[in-house]
Amino acid sequence: MEERAERFEGEELLVPGILNERDMASILGVSVQTVRRYLSKGKIPAFRVVPGKYLISTEQLIEKIKSEAGSK
Numbered sequence: 001m002e003e004r005a006e007r008f009e010g011e012e013l014l015v016p017g018i019l020n021e022r023d024m025a026s027i028l029g030v031s032v033q034t035v036r037r038y039l040s041k042g043k044i045p046a047f048r049v050v051p052g053k054y055l056i057s058t059e060q061l062i063e064k065i066k067s068e069a070g071s072k
Helices: 021-028 032-041 058-070
Strands: 005-008 011-014 018-020 047-050 053-057
Touching: 018 021, 018 058, 021 032, 021 053, 053 058
Parallel strands: none
Antiparallel strands: 005 011, 018 053, 047 053
16 A cells, blocks of 8 residues: 555654545545444544544454455
8 A cells, every 4th residue: 555644733644554534434435424433333443543533554444344244
């Protein structure tokens, strides 16, 4: 996955393999609000960096999707 620059508290950070809520919504084809709902219910593995700001590991997301697909 290509590296992308994340803006966090005024600093540019290169964060390979990490997506924000907007990126995740785009990948899943849902709204940002839906992604936030998934996050609050624990349906998407993520870590909260500050209140209201989540980052999602692409590696953990892939594992979650594989496990969900295998259980159906």
